[in-house]
Amino acid sequence: MNAYSFNKCSISLVVLISTGFLLSQCGNSSAEKSHMDETPVEEEIHYETVKVTASRPTSELNLPGELESYYETDLYPRVSSYVKALHVDIGDQVKKGQVLAELEAPELTANLTEAYSKVKAAEAVYGASKGTFLRVLRTSRTLGAISPVDLDVSRTKAVSDSLAVVAANAHYNSVEQLVSYLKITAPFTGVITDRRLSPGAFVGPGGQNGVPMLKIKQLDRLRLRLAVPEAYLGDIRRGNPVQFSVRSFPNQTFTGHINRIANNVRPETRSELIEIDFQNKYGKLKPGMFASARLPVNSSVQGSLYVPKSAVISTLDRTYVLKLIAGKVVKITVQKGDDSGGQTQIFGDLKPGDIVIRSASEDLADGATVKAQMIN
Structure with a gap:
């Protein structure tokens, strides 16, 4: 055997050994993969508990709360009408009694004129019947001049006509009151925080699905409502000072006093509602702000x-x-x-x-x- 034949045989032997090794490895990998596929996977979730x-x-109780305006209300029209003019918008400061909006309802104006005419007509009829009664009364003083029946008839007519005047005036006043509702006025001094409608919109019962025309809130006086846990109710007294802070002014502390206590424990939270009034003179705080309040409590609490x-x-x-x-x-x-x-x-x-x-x-x-x- 020459050198070339020897080398050729050696190479063939190496190839065969390598091939066998690879086949062996492939077989082992397939077996391992098959074994892994058969292993069950734990899919249950375990929740950590404490x-x-x-x-x-x-000695101090921290409670979250929310600032609310002392007075706030939605303004709705009381009669079916159309918005004629809006004199305010969002953010406007208003005074109590200020006209905020004007409405128009031609049929109400016509009804007022008709009611006024009926009042004047009733007054004229009463004036005539009253004059007739007075003349009959004077004539009856002459013996035999007027029968008692005629006197009673004239008296009854005068009384009936006077009651008609009263009824006509009552109707006129009611229509006049409805006409006064065509002007929306501010019930208290505050700020307009929302406006939903525009001139030309139909408002009143059934109009715009009961959407309020305006929303007004009082800003110079706020309420802070806190829910005090039942365990600390023994330390809550009307007039106690309460300090609180808001996120908008993290480095500033505000002080108020407990003004109202609900005297009722809510069973779902085992807490009692208290209110703190705050004089917001400069309008720095706004309704809706979240506050963190600190209440001093007795250290003897459990x-x-x-x-x-x-x-x-x-x-x-x-x-x-x-x-x-x-x-x-x-x-x-x-x-x-x-x-x-x-x-x-x-x-x-x-x-x-x-x-x-x-x-x-x-x-x-x-x-x-x-x-x-x-x-x-």
Whole structure:
């Protein structure tokens, strides 16, 4: 065998060995892939849970609230008519009694003229019957000149005509009152915050589906409403000072006093509503602003309950946590209090040691069964 033949055989041997190795690897990969495909995948979601804990009592209670105007109202027309003119728009300052809009209703003006004519006609008839009665009365003083029956008839006629005058005046006053409704005036001093209609629009009962013409709010005096948890109601007194702040002025503190207490505990949140009046002289604060109020409380109050901030869900309807009972979700309505160190103070139908979902989700329905994993 020459050198060329030897090298050729060696190359063939190497190719065969390499091919066998690759086939072996492919077989192993296929087997491993088949084995992986047969392994079940864990698709269940485990929710982290924590225990409700009690903390030491606080000497100051932080509560969220919302500023509201002391007076606010929607202005609706009282009679069916058309908008003739609007004298104000959004943002305008108005005084009590100021004419804001004028309406037109030709039929009401015609009715007023007709009612006035009826008053004058009734007064003329009464004047004639009254004069007749007085003449008959004077004549009756002559014995035998007027019979008693004629005297009674003239008296009755005069009384009847006088009552007709009263009725005509009452009708005229009612129509005049309706005509006065064609001018929309400001019920109090404030600011126009909304305008919905324009001149030419039909308004009144059934007009524009009951849309208000204007909205007016008082700005120089505001209300701050707070829901105080039941545990602290013993410390709430009318006249107590309350300090609060708003996001628009984070470095400024405002002070008011408790003016009204509802004297009623809401069963769904176990809290009582209080109101603080604030004299907004310079118009710095606006209705609708969210406020954070601080109320001094007695340190002898029992410890509060705390959960992570992520455990509390706040919606337009309620604020709640997801409590687990025997592996099932139960929505518990709560009232939020102070926030500190990533924990939120809550008040509701809970006690220390209850288990709640750490990162609550609105997708979990009441009564849903979940897998839980306790986090220390």
